[in-house]
Amino acid sequence: MTEASNYLIAIDDGHGLAPLTPGKRTPFIQSIGRFIPENEFNKAVAAYLIKELKRNGFNTVETAPTDFDTPLSTRVNTANKARADLFISIHYNAFDGTFEGRNPEGFSAHIDPSGGKSEKFAKIALGHLTKGTVQKNRGVVKQQLYVTAYTKMPAVLFELGFMDHSREALLMIDKSFQQECARELAMAVCEYYGVTYKTEKETPYVIQPSGKQTKVGEAIMLRDVQTYARPEFGTQVPIVIKKGAKRNIYEIENGWYRLYGGEYIPSSYGKNFTFIATKKEQAIKNEGSIRRVLVNGKQVGAFKEEDSILRAISDALKDSPQKIEVEEK
Structure with a gap:
């Protein structure tokens, strides 16, 4: 029987936070009000992967244990001197650095053109990654990269998504996605060495009802919708509401709709679900004020419904406006 303790795995989280490698961050993301550095994702996945492997x-060795952007030669030398049996480098891809157009998406495994054992592990890992979050499998890519060319053991550099793809960019700060990637890579390592993967014991996830419990409407899912513990991205919980399902809504806040259990679902400008307000809530809205949306000083619409306002803002952002305002009429 193969003993996992006989193997040393080198874990390499690509780039660094200090100084930030030029271009290694997402475009500015309006919904969270900031950029996401690539290493913020890489470092988190590497940490989860080390935990999974241990x-x-x-056994594991880190090739870039600090936040500094460790030179590639240092990373390779660390793995070689430790006589690691396998080298795994964690990265997130980019195309043109903007969210414009139909940017590519998906994950890929990059290896030295010589293939061999690196290619064998890469294919096993891609098989596990395919079973997780729905992404395009871009396959094995053979190219001359420093960390795969100069390591003395099988080595694979994984690009686990695209920073300039609007959906995949937000996955970078989603802890459940980070953990999922680590878990799938750990499963691949176990399969590669013939070791039985041990599933971590999980405690049941229980959501406690919170806040006002007065129904304000009903949401009908237009597609599978992820739920969140708080009204912000990066707080996913292991519950997905299927397309066509209906859920009662008890509170609305900045495009986030609270369910009975206290969890939230994002409207995404009306793309995730159709919201139907109760008659009482509709009457309150009808009595409420109208807000107008101005782009570069020119009114583009006047609305009472929050979703309509958010949709107008979303449409305006596509044209790179200088100024967007929402005013009470």
Whole structure:
């Protein structure tokens, strides 16, 4: 029987936070009000992966243990001197650095053109990554990269998504996605070495009802919708509401709709679900004020419904406006 303790896995989180490698961050994301550095994702996945591997009995060595952007030669030398058996580098891809157009998406495994054992591990890992969050599998890419060319052991550099793809960019700060990627790579390591993967014991996830419990409407899902513990991205919980399902809504805040259990679902400008307000809530809205949306000083619409306002703002952002205002009429 293969013993995991016989193997040393080198874990490499690509780039660094200090100084930030030029271009290694998302475009500015309006919904969270900031950029996401690539290493913020890489470092988190690497940490989760190390935890997964150690739980399964493997030994690990970090090639870039600090926030500094460690030179590639140092990363490779660390792995070679430690006589690691496998080298895994965690990255997030980019195309043109903007959210404009139909940017590519998906994950890929990059290896030295010589293939061999690196290619074998890469294919196993891609098989596990395909089973997780729905993404395009871009396959194995053979190219001359420093960390795969100069390591003395099988080495694979993984690009786990695209920073300039609007959906995949937000996955970078989603802890459940970070953990999922780490878990799938750990499963691949176990399969590669013939070790039985040990599943971590999980405690049941229970959401406690909170806040006002007066129904304000009903949401009908237009597609599968992820739920969140708080009204902000990066707080996903393991509950997905299926397309066509209906849920009662008890509170609305900045495009986030609270369910009975206290969890939230994002409207995404009306793309995730159709919201039907109760008669009482509709009457309150009809009595409420109208807000107008101005783009570069020119009114583009006047609305009472929050979703309509958010949709107008979303449409305006596509044209790179200088100024967007929402005013009470």
